[in-house]
Amino acid sequence: MNVTPIKKAVVLLSGGLDSATTLAVALSKGYQCHAMSFDYSQRHRHELISAGNIARAAGVPHRTVRIDFCAAGASALTSDIDVPKTGTENEIPVTYVPARNTIFLSHALAWAELLEAGNIFIGVNAVDYSGYPDCRPEYITAFEVMANLALKAAVEGKLRIRIHTPLISMSKKEIIEKGTVLGVNYSLTHSCYDPLPEGIACGECDSCRLRKKGFTAAGITDPAVYAPGAK
């Protein structure tokens, strides 16, 4: 009798479109997934409700880690700096959060070692993205190298950490098409950086713009609820 070994994975789940699709991809490849979200007092904490709903819909265990974030003042997502609403130029925008993915992946690494999971999935994307440096393939590769030198289980040869980035070279259109095929319920996802109180998307921030453009390009109706009058 052939017994397929369990492939365990930690999946970073922000509650957005990309991470929901990443979770669906990981599940479709047979990984036993453990979803992980972060409460870093982000302006769009509404995404954590979405993350919980997505994990529940997928039937996977989910934990939210509270981050005491010391560089909050540096980003529009964690301070009073205005979120840009007129598109971003060819530079890294003020929504950049210092070392965010490094902190997130570090916590994922600790959980992965505890779970004896050799796989971490993260929905970073280097095509239709905001230009954040910690979403690029060279960063991810460097993190993976570091991770395998950091963990006891890796050094002892019991675990090899692999950081999976299934979306990294896909356009937003392709991500939405892929997720739709895999049955992702995008009405559960939240993308907006600057939502109205009930989580209604502003429709104008960088994240909303990329989302809307992706759905339009895919010819699929975006189920997000946008603020009245959003451009």
Added chain:
Amino acid sequence: MNVTPIKKAVVLLSGGLDSATTLAVALSKGYQCHAMSFDYSQRHRHELISAGNIARAAGVPHRTVRIDFCAAGASALTSDIDVPKTGTENEIPVTYVPARNTIFLSHALAWAELLEAGNIFIGVNAVDYSGYPDCRPEYITAFEVMANLALKAAVEGKLRIRIHTPLISMSKKEIIEKGTVLGVNYSLTHSCYDPLPEGIACGECDSCRLRKKGFTAAGITDPAVYAPGAK
């Protein structure tokens, strides 16, 4: 007129002997230091009182970051697993905490970018140490490579992150001698992994053993208060 540029640094300060010496080394080299400690519900949280006292004595700003640590159950320092008292064999001991230095350095990275500090000091040591993989030079080098790909300021050429490990190839004896020359008040430091309620050192854990051995070898009196009857 020559103006020496300010060299800013984030210094990881656990409150132990090594990190207190590291802070003294960084200050002696002219760095403007910002000390950082972590409350990860460690068994030896008493060390945080020491960290505060050391930072105050050195006159440097200090912040303690609360870590919601998801792999707590895996380590004797963060769970009910007994701290070994009979010395450790040639293996990584149960006091190992998954991804601890990676999480700590990630937070330091965020603070460094906010402060525009290109330097991070960490008191890791690969001679008289517990065998933790994230104290080795190859790990530190890999973290530094990753860090310079992660940060906006690094990618834009405004900051280059350097991880300084001034103690990495020193014996405990040499560390104590160095700190003594620099005027470190070791009575403020706390090393024990398993202290009695008032922070009195057990005298028998791995960390107490390394400390006592170092002071003896240096011919300097250890100002730590040990539990009566400690071997």
